[in-house]
Amino acid sequence: MKAELMVRRGVLAMAFAGFLAAGAYAQDPTPQQQDTQNDKKDIRQDKKDLAKDRADRNADQRDINKDKRDLSKDRADRNADQRDINHDKRDLSKDRTDRNADQRDINKDKRDLTRDDAKYGANSSEAKADRKDLRADRADRNKDQRDINHDKTDLAKDRADRNADQRDINHDKKDLAKDRKDRNKDQKDINKDKRDLHKDRKDLRKDRRGR
Numbered sequence: 001m002k003a004e005l006m007v008r009r010g011v012l013a014m015a016f017a018g019f020l021a022a023g024a025y026a027q028d029p030t031p032q033q034q035d036t037q038n039d040k041k042d043i044r045q046d047k048k049d050l051a052k053d054r055a056d057r058n059a060d061q062r063d064i065n066k067d068k069r070d071l072s073k074d075r076a077d078r079n080a081d082q083r084d085i086n087h088d089k090r091d092l093s094k095d096r097t098d099r100n101a102d103q104r105d106i107n108k109d110k111r112d113l114t115r116d117d118a119k120y121g122a123n124s125s126e127a128k129a130d131r132k133d134l135r136a137d138r139a140d141r142n143k144d145q146r147d148i149n150h151d152k153t154d155l156a157k158d159r160a161d162r163n164a165d166q167r168d169i170n171h172d173k174k175d176l177a178k179d180r181k182d183r184n185k186d187q188k189d190i191n192k193d194k195r196d197l198h199k200d201r202k203d204l205r206k207d208r209r210g211r
Helices: 002-027 031-120 125-209
Strands: none
Touching (some): 031 125
8 A cells, every 4th residue: 555655656746747847848948949039039120120211211212302303493493593683684784885875865965055055045946955855865864774773683682592592402402412321321221121131031940940
């Protein structure tokens, strides 16, 4: 009876020891299982990195496209302002020519008036005609001077607009260069993420085969 009891106790002890060993085995994975878990974790992280870098790259590409549109618009504005400047210069040159011609007419009218006053008298028809010509030429000269002043104002404004557009262009170029640099960096990160993902998947396959 004692022998049978001892056998039963021995069997129970061995069973309990086996149960503990199985539990310990289940709690402590083998190095192969640990490597597989680490590989899966690395793959998940690689996918997250890849998704983030793709999102960053796409955002940078949108910025680049916007910079290009801004640059194109600012160049068009700058070119339009330059055309306005050229037009203002032509107008200014023409109005100055007209003003100078009117001034010469005024000077001639004054000489004619002085001569006709002396020759025919201040109330003569010749003197009256000279005064009428003088008034008309002074009116033309004054109008041309107003046109000149207006042309100068337009020219100054168009130059200011052109210069502001050129500053915008320079700013757009800097933004475009920066966004291209960021986009290229993100693309490099994407390429690296793909290599890492490929390597980790390869490691996972090896660890699953146990080699």
